[in-house]
Amino acid sequence: MKAIVIGAGIGGLSAAVALKQSGIDCDVYEAVKEIKPVGAAISVWPNGVKCMAHLGMGDIMETFGGPLRRMAYRDFRSGENMTQFSLAPLIERTGSRPCPVSRAELQREMLDYWGRDSVQFGKRVTRCEEDADGVTVWFYRRQQRQRRSADCRRRQPFRTASVGAGLYPAAPLRRLRQLERSGGDR
Numbered sequence: 001m002k003a004i005v006i007g008a009g010i011g012g013l014s015a016a017v018a019l020k021q022s023g024i025d026c027d028v029y030e031a032v033k034e035i036k037p038v039g040a041a042i043s044v045w046p047n048g049v050k051c052m053a054h055l056g057m058g059d060i061m062e063t064f065g066g067p068l069r070r071m072a073y074r075d076f077r078s079g080e081n082m083t084q085f086s087l088a089p090l091i092e093r094t095g096s097r098p099c100p101v102s103r104a105e106l107q108r109e110m111l112d113y114w115g116r117d118s119v120q121f122g123k124r125v126t127r128c129e130e131d132a133d134g135v136t137v138w139f140y141r142r143q144q145r146q147r148r149s150a151d152c153r154r155r156q157p158f159r160t161a162s163v164g165a166g167l168y169p170a171a172p173l174r175r176l177r178q179l180e181r182s183g184g185d186r
Contacts, residue, residue, distance in 0.1 A: 002026065004137055006128075008035065008119045010103075013110040017055045028114065029139065031124040035111060037104030043068065044101060046094035060109045065099025 001024045005016045008030035019026045044052070044061065052061050072084035091097045111119065127138040 004029065004135060006125055006137065007031075008111065008114075008121075010107055010110060013107075013114050014051070014055060016114055017057070017110075021055065028119045029123040029125070029137070030119055030121050033122040035107060035121075037108070039103035041100050042103050042106070043098055044106075045098045046090065046096035049096045049099055050094075057110060057113055060106065060113070061099045061101065064105045064109065065101045068098045068100050 003019050003024050003026040005012050005019070005026050005028045008028050012028060012030075016026050016028050044065065049058070049061050049065070052058055068087060070084060070086055073082045074080060075082055087098060123139040125137055126140050129136050
C-alpha cells in the first residue's frame with residue numbers, strides 16, 4: 001500500500017511516522033520550499049506525549065519539553081488571576097506530564113526524525129481526486145504541473161478553496177477568523 005501525506009507540519013509528520021511503522025510506504029509533500037522556525041510554544045498534553053513516545057519520538061518531548069505543573073487563567077487587561085490549579089492530579093491519572101515545547105524546535109526535530117531529505121518541498125497541491133482505485137494529487141512546482149497517485153492520503157483541511165471544493169464538493173466552505181492574542185506575555 002502507498003499513501004500520500006500532504007503537509008510536513010507536526011500532524012503530517014506524525015501521520016507519516018505512524019504509517020511507516022504500520023508498514024505503509026508514504027511520500028510527504030510540503031508546499032513551502034523550506035521549514036522556517038515560526039510560532040511560539042505549544043502545550044502537548046499527556047495523550048500527545050504518549051503518542052509521541054509510541055511513535056518513537058518520546059526523546060524529543062523529554063529533551064525539548066519543559067515542566068508544566070500548574071495552570072492559571074488571567075484577565076488579559078488587568079493581569080488578575082481568575083483561577084489556577086495544579087496539574088498533579090492529571091499527571092497522576094494519566095501517568096504522563098504535559099510538555100510545553102517550542103513549535104519550531106518540535107517541528108525541526110520531527111523533520112530530522114522522519115528525514116529531511118525524504119520530504120519533497122516546494123510542492124503545492126492544486127487538485128486532489130479520490131476514486132475506487134485510490135487518490136491522485138496534482139502539484140505545481142517550479143512552473144511545472146506534476147501528479148502522483150497512491151492508495152490513500154492523509155486528510156488535511158486545505159486552506160485553498162479550489163482544493164477543498166475538489167475534495168469535499170458537498171461540504172460548504174467554512175470561513176475561519178484569525179484569533180489574536182493580546183495582553184503581552186500574560
